[in-house]
Amino acid sequence: MTTFSTDLGGTQGTAALKAQADRLFQRKRLLNFGLPAVVLAYLTYVFFAFDVPGLYGRASLEHARTLVADSYSYKTHVTRDARSAEVTVAIEGERKGTYPAGMSPDWVARGEPGGTTVIELGHGNEVRFLPGNRVEYDVPGYGLIQVVSSRAGGVEVTLPAGPVPSWISASKSRLAVTTDAGRLNVTRTKAEVFRYFTGWELFWFTLDSPYYGMGPLTLLRHAFNGEAGAIWDGFWHNNMWHHGEVAWALFETLLMAFLGTFGAAVVALPLAFLAARNFTPLRVVRFAMRRLFDFVRGVDGLIWTIVLARAFGPGPLTGALAILVTDSGTFGKIFSEALENVDDKQIEGVSSTGAKPVQRYRFGVIPQITPVLLSQLLYFFESNTRSATIIGAITGGGIGLLLTQAIITQKDWEEVSYYIVLIVIMVMALDWFSGWVRRKLITGDEGGH
Amino acid sequence: MADLTAGPDRIDEIRASYTMLTRKKRIYGGILLALFVALMAAGFRTADMRNAGSFGDGITHVFDYPAEVLGEAVEKAAQLPGNLLRFLPSLVETLNIAAASTLLGAIAGIVLSLLATRGLARWPALIPLFRRVMDILRAIPEIVIALVLIFILGGGPVPAMIAIALHTVGALGKLFSEVNENASLKPVEGLQSVGATWPQRMILGVIPQVGPNYVSYALLRFEINIRASAILGFVGAGGIGYDLRNAMSWGQGRYDEAAAIFVLLFLTIVLVDQLSGYFRDRLTHGARA
Structure with a gap:
């Protein structure tokens, strides 16, 4: 900061002092008003360069709504095929979530093919699939909607008297009714009812598991009766959520981060000695090592990932190697700086006892840099779990791959939110763990190493 | 203040406890190091197995792609x-x-x-x-x-x-x-x-x-x-x-x-x-x- 001269004698000195202070204030004022103005101008430029006003046209509210609704709720489809007159009940309309023939949720009374099926949507809403491809929807407070569909005549709709409300859209080929209780779609080929439920469907057990629909207490009783293994198996191999595979993917991501971070440390430590002024008197070697570190760091992790993916193919090893290569540059730099700040007295002390060079490094140098080194390593390990997720999305390994796959389908948003929750828990747990170890290192183990 | 009048008994005791401490520390350090090496090796093997191409095959081809790109550039x-x-x-x-x-x-x-x-x-x-x-x-x-x-x-x-x-x-x-x-x-x-x-x-x-x-x-x-x-x-x-x-x-x-x-x-x-x-x-x- 600016220091004032201590010459306070006479008016001239005071005037000069005042002028100096004025100049200082002027500069500060300019900075205080100029800086926000520059930031604002830049953000305005970015606002138009990124075409934010045009975003409104491109953004899809429909997508946002599906995403949010899908991430905390699911729908069950009840479908009747017009030709075979067969009724199927399927969660999210997926084959994996289809109820077997003899089994229905309690709100569906499934009839024989060609018979009557009654679907309760709650709050008095009731849909009936009647023989002859007729469908009735009883909406409380409105009346009875009757539909007959046929290949030749299309979809004929009979509504209660009065104007057609906005939640019904009827045409010659299609009827769509959307109420708070659910949705009904009728076309020439099929009639379909959707009912929405909160939660993640079949999260614990799929429909083919004998434990589907059991409460926690019942499950516990079964577990005590020696079925714990089978229960765990049903959960772990749930083919809707694939808990086992997800756990393995999380482990793979952690593995990439672990191998990459600690591998990089093993590679970088000896090289750092070569780049430190006090251990390598040869300027050429030092310079070469430093430029090597800069180069490795400058070639971004993205480029390393691409290059290595070409050689090793997709998988966790590629991700681990990409982290390893990128971080060895960073570690080389950090370690060599730590080595240059090492206190010489300890090394002299050790060598005065007649220690050989290796012993000098082991007992004079390593103990001094261990705390810095370990805390940096742990910090990078934690931040690399995040990088491993991202690299996994590019090279195809770990939870990053599962996540991108789920996002690409554009409908499994409940799985996307499940993975996001798991990733956040994993990263936060590691954050906590590395913080705990670092605190232990700094406060607990002061003297020894 | 420390008791400076302690006899040789005390010194032996101190030496024994110091040696024990050092040994314990060394054993812990050794175990940690062995654990770390084992973890790295096991992790590497697992990652290698799960990867599309193995490390041994890939390592010889690391520079193929950069060489291709460079050559064309x-x-x-x-x-x-x-x-x-x-x-x-x-x-x-x-x-x-x-x-x-x-x-x-x-x-x-x-x-x-x-x-x-x-x-x-x-x-x-x-x-x-x-x-x-x-x-x-x-x-x-x-x-x-x-x-x-x-x-x-x-x-x-x-x-x-x-x-x-x-x-x-x-x-x-x-x-x-x-x-x-x-x-x-x-x-x-x-x-x-x-x-x-x-x-x-x-x-x-x-x-x-x-x-x-x-x-x-x-x-x-x-x-x-x-x-x-x-x-x-x-x-x-x-x-x-x-x-x-x-x-x-x-x-x-x-x-x-x-x-x-x-x-x-x-x-x-x-x-x-x-x-x-x-x-x-x-x-x-x-x-x-």
């Missing part, structure tokens, strides 16, 4: 300046994403960090809440937010900018609140005694003290964000990463474009790295005085 060296110029707008977009997200993230990070620092917080009871918010923002990888936002907002720089900005809020917020903790409270108290409101106390009493540290951390973050923005471009968020993926998917014959992008990215990162290193050094060691 050298062959078409005359086109390099043209290509560099062609991809410059994408590079500017990548830089803009990084800069805008750093700025927005830093501004929000400052506010959050002030709200989460003991002694400065506007609502002290809510400190844990703001801390958890920052933890969660920090924990979500950018790619997650970016991919979800690309689905809603369509491709382009805005999803990447928002994604990186949100992560930056968490990362910088934590660093800033550590800086805030070291700020002197005297100016704040002085301002409070003359009736300054909370925003006034923060802007006039705290920010001038910690401003240089803020800028230093933000510069470091800008460096990181350039890399992040290049990666997000690769998954569809515009900028130079997007061009890189396109150039790569064209495959052989268009490697000169990939080479030009590699060069641009490398130069930018090195340049920003050097510049921010220089400025951070000036800020923390006060070369201005």
Whole structure:
């Protein structure tokens, strides 16, 4: 900061002092008003360069709504095929979530093919699939909607008297009714009812598991009766959520981060000695090592990932190697700086006892840099779990791959939110763990190493 | 004071206990080292097994791709300046994403960090809440937010900018609140005694003290964000990463474009790295005085 001269004698000195202070204030004022103005101008430029006003046209509210609704709720489809007159009940309309023939949720009374099926949507809403491809929807407070569909005549709709409300859209080929209780779609080929439920469907057990629909207490009783293994198996191999595979993917991501971070440390430590002024008197070697570190760091992790993916193919090893290569540059730099700040007295002390060079490094140098080194390593390990997720999305390994796959389908948003929750828990747990170890290192183990 | 009259018995005891301690420490160290080596080896084997190509096969081919790209780039060296110029707008977009997200993230990070620092917080009871918010923002990888936002907002720089900005809020917020903790409270108290409101106390009493540290951390973050923005471009968020993926998917014959992008990215990162290193050094060691 600016220091004032201590010459306070006479008016001239005071005037000069005042002028100096004025100049200082002027500069500060300019900075205080100029800086926000520059930031604002830049953000305005970015606002138009990124075409934010045009975003409104491109953004899809429909997508946002599906995403949010899908991430905390699911729908069950009840479908009747017009030709075979067969009724199927399927969660999210997926084959994996289809109820077997003899089994229905309690709100569906499934009839024989060609018979009557009654679907309760709650709050008095009731849909009936009647023989002859007729469908009735009883909406409380409105009346009875009757539909007959046929290949030749299309979809004929009979509504209660009065104007057609906005939640019904009827045409010659299609009827769509959307109420708070659910949705009904009728076309020439099929009639379909959707009912929405909160939660993640079949999260614990799929429909083919004998434990589907059991409460926690019942499950516990079964577990005590020696079925714990089978229960765990049903959960772990749930083919809707694939808990086992997800756990393995999380482990793979952690593995990439672990191998990459600690591998990089093993590679970088000896090289750092070569780049430190006090251990390598040869300027050429030092310079070469430093430029090597800069180069490795400058070639971004993205480029390393691409290059290595070409050689090793997709998988966790590629991700681990990409982290390893990128971080060895960073570690080389950090370690060599730590080595240059090492206190010489300890090394002299050790060598005065007649220690050989290796012993000098082991007992004079390593103990001094261990705390810095370990805390940096742990910090990078934690931040690399995040990088491993991202690299996994590019090279195809770990939870990053599962996540991108789920996002690409554009409908499994409940799985996307499940993975996001798991990733956040994993990263936060590691954050906590590395913080705990670092605190232990700094406060607990002061003297020894 | 220590008892200096202790006899040889005592010294033996001390020596024995010291030797035991040393031995214990050595054993622990040895076990830890062995565990670490075993973990690394087992981890490597697992990763190697799960990978499409094995380490042994791949290691001989590491330089194949760079050699191919380089070879073609050298062959078409005359086109390099043209290509560099062609991809410059994408590079500017990548830089803009990084800069805008750093700025927005830093501004929000400052506010959050002030709200989460003991002694400065506007609502002290809510400190844990703001801390958890920052933890969660920090924990979500950018790619997650970016991919979800690309689905809603369509491709382009805005999803990447928002994604990186949100992560930056968490990362910088934590660093800033550590800086805030070291700020002197005297100016704040002085301002409070003359009736300054909370925003006034923060802007006039705290920010001038910690401003240089803020800028230093933000510069470091800008460096990181350039890399992040290049990666997000690769998954569809515009900028130079997007061009890189396109150039790569064209495959052989268009490697000169990939080479030009590699060069641009490398130069930018090195340049920003050097510049921010220089400025951070000036800020923390006060070369201005």
